[in-house]
Amino acid sequence: MTATTTSTYDVALIGGGHNALTCAAYLARAGLRVIVLEANDVIGGAAVTETFAPGFRNSVASYTVSLLNPKVIRDLELGRHGLRIVERPVANFWPIDAARGLLMPYGLAKRQQAIAQFSARDAERLPAYDAALEKAADVLRDLVLRTPPNVGGGIAELVKGAGLARRLRGLDVESWRLITDLFTKSAADFLDQWFESEIVKAAFAFDGIVGAYASPHTPGTAYVLLHHCFGEVNGKPGVWGHAVGGMGAISDAIAASAQSAGAEIRTQARVTTLRMTSGWVSGVVLESGEEIRARAVASGIGPKLLFRSIVPETAIKPELRARFLRIKTGSGTFRMNVALSELPDFTCRPGTNQQDHHGAGIVIGPTIDYLDRAYLDARQEGWSREPVVEMLIPSTLDDSLAPPGQHVASLFVQHVAPQLPTPRTWANACEKERFADLVIDTVTTHAPNFKASVIARQVLSPLDLETRFGLVDGDIFHGQLSLDQLFATRPVLGHAAARARIPAAASPAHPATTPRARSFAISNRSGGGRSRMGG
Ligand SMILES: Cc1cc2nc3c(=O)[nH]c(=O)nc-3n(C[C@H](O)[C@H](O)[C@H](O)COP(=O)(O)OP(=O)(O)OC[C@H]3O[C@@H](n4cnc5c(N)ncnc54)[C@H](O)[C@@H]3O)c2cc1C
Known part of the structure; x- marks a missing residue:
């Protein structure tokens, strides 16, 4: 059954991640009538908080804040809409072995002191x-x-x-x-x-x-x-922090700002294709068959996914479509959340009582060789025998995430192949559980109580990131940050303004909130007319 909304929006936004929400907020503030269409039950995309075990909630994917642009925070009055960001007590902690670790505080003098334990010359160079x-x-x-x-x-x-x-x-x-x-x-x-x-x-x-x-x-x-x-x-500058309530709090604050300016937001509204009228884009079509009329469509999903699954093949030159489909994706990351009965007791910094290093970004990856080997292993075997793991324990900064005395930790692992060597596949749950065990063992090497302290876990392979958030090959940036895919060549050369065809003035604002991903306005023409996909 096909149903068409009676009203026409100025802009329909595909996806309800925090970038699309930001775009919607700016457009609504500029007086445009906008609707955000999110496929999932909740808004926020990869910036979302969820209860993953009874009593324990955490940011599901994206987990730490620094790249949310201060201009966006100011313009959209995110503080007034409930956003509170707290700083980590120290920046990072690198356990090295049973005796040594590098704890990197903030402030030049303190960082020099920390580095001087390893090299006086490096401290001088800092x-x-x-x-x-x-x-x-x-x-x-x-x-x-x-x-x-x-x-x-x-x-x-x-x-x-x-x-x-x-x-x-x-x-x-x-x-x-x-x-x-x-x-x-x-x-x-x-x-x-x-x-x-x-x-x-x-x-x-x-x-x-x-x-x-x-x-x-x-x-x-x-x-x-x-x-x-x-x-x-x-x-x-350079500081990383935690959004109280998890990353979902950022998306919620942006959504509240957008809604207060008049934007409509719908969940369970998967866009399947563009609504085309006589060759012109005139809105979007939802999975339910409902058609939403809009003068322009902006996309908050990755450009590769957009051109692979939403933009009709015939609406764009084949060479251009091929270019979009060739965007390099796959950031090789694996994400876990764990519920903990107690804090990790690091051999090189003993104690389960809360200390500064528990509030840091804790990174296992003590040498350049270790980082390199992990990558080479992943290319050959799918993952490394010694993975590079970053762990954050946000409950040390935010008591809304876990019951008193207990904790949640985010584990973010680098160098995990987007596709396992055939015939292995991430679709096989045993593979991801096997690797999740290795990640926990890796942390346990440095903090022997860790494995026994894990009460529950949530595991997201690159495939899960794709299935759940629409991140092609699990790419956390919507396309690699390689030199051929940056600035004027992002998403592809000739379309750096994030539009398929650039019309006159009244088109959607460029909505980059973090430079990790960018929305793509796929049609527009000033004066309220319909627009043609082009290239
Ligand atoms: C594991 C992981 C860890 C990360 N860690 C950090 C971090 O710590 N700090 C940081 O700053 N950044 C981090 N990032 C990156 C950051 O999360 C992304 O840059 C950001 O989420 C991108 O936001 P977005 O709004 O552009 O898109 P997304 O978050 O990808 O949102 C896109 C939305 O579109 C929806 N969608 C897809 N297809 C359709 C459709 N057909 N119809 C309707 N809706 C659709 C999806 O469901 C999703 O909600 C991380 C990302 C991941 C995946």
């Missing part, structure tokens, strides 16, 4: 390294708020490109050297220029491999490192 990264991060902070110029896009794009060139003209040669290094080198090569200690290099290199499914020796990982450093929490 201020210059920080300054260099901060300089590059400043450029990036500015760039993520600009729509990249569209190659082949005519005069308007040239002007945009010129504006960008003006911004970059102020950089001196040293800055250009730094930026070139960061955009072309591997994290390992970049860090070799600065530091000598294995643990110090590994500590910084970890940011370069998160979600990259790449060795720290792979060119381009230096950029991923920078990408994970340019955020901030509560006005403090």
Whole structure:
């Protein structure tokens, strides 16, 4: 049965992840009539909180905050809509062996002290390294708020490109050297220029491999490192924090902001295709058969999924469609939540009483070789015998997540093949449970009470991330952050403005809230007319 909504929206948004919600909030505030259509029962996409065991709830996928743009927090008044972000007491903790660990606090002097235990020279180099990264991060902070110029896009794009060139003209040669290094080198090569200690290099290199499914020796990982450093929490650059109530609290606050501006949000509303009228896009069609009329459609799902499953094949040139389908996806990550009867008792920092390191991002990956080996193993075997694990225990910062005295931990594992070597498959539950056991054993190597303290667990393989959130190949970024898929080439060259065909003024705002993913406006024409898919 086909039903058509009687009213026409200005914009229908596919997906109710936090980026689509942000887009909806801005559009509604600009006076447009918008509707958000989310396939799942709940909004938020990968930024969602859930009860995964009786009495225990946690962020299901995305788990820590720094890249949520402060401009978005301000513009959408997320504080007024219930968002509260608390900072970790210390940044990170790297257990090394039974006796040694690196606890990285905040503040230059304290970080130098921590690093000096491993290398006095590295501690001395830290201020210059920080300054260099901060300089590059400043450029990036500015760039993520600009729509990249569209190659082949005519005069308007040239002007945009010129504006960008003006911004970059102020950089001196040293800055250009730094930026070139960061955009072309591997994290390992970049860090070799600065530091000598294995643990110090590994500590910084970890940011370069998160979600990259790449060795720290792979060119381009230096950029991923920078990408994970340019955020901030509560006005403090480089700090990571926790959204009270879990990441779902961010999505809820954005949704509340959007709704207060008049946006409609529907769940259990899977979009199956575009509504086409005489070759023009005129809305979307839901799985139920219902048709939603809209002057423009914006997508909050990954571009590869959009062109693979929503945009009719005939509505776009085959070469362009093929390009979208070739976007590289697969960040090689595996995600678990565990309910804990007590805090981990690390051999190198004993005690189950809450200490600073329990509130840190706890990373198992003590050398560049370890990070590299994990990647090489995963390419061959599907996962590493010694996986790279990051653990956060958000209940140390937020008592709404677990019963008193008990805890929840997020485990985020790098270098897990998006597809296992055939005939093995993630669809086989035994595979993911086997790997989940290995992850728990890995933490237990450093904190012997860990395994016995696990009361319940939630396990998400790359396939689960795809099935549950629509992340193709489990890609946490909606497409790898490789050099060929960044800025003007993201999602594909010629469509960096996140539109399939760029019309005049009244089109949806570019909705990047975190630069990890980006919505894609697939049709629009000023003056309220219908638009044609093109390319
Ligand atoms: C395991 C994991 C860990 C991460 N960790 C962090 C982190 O700690 N910090 C951080 O900043 N970022 C993290 N990220 C990245 C961050 O979560 C993503 O960048 C962000 O969620 C992307 O948001 P989005 O709104 O663009 O899309 P998504 O969150 O992917 O949302 C897309 C939405 O579209 C819906 N949808 C899909 N198809 C349809 C359809 N046909 N019709 C209707 N709806 C549809 C989906 O159900 C989903 O709700 C992580 C991601 C993952 C997966």
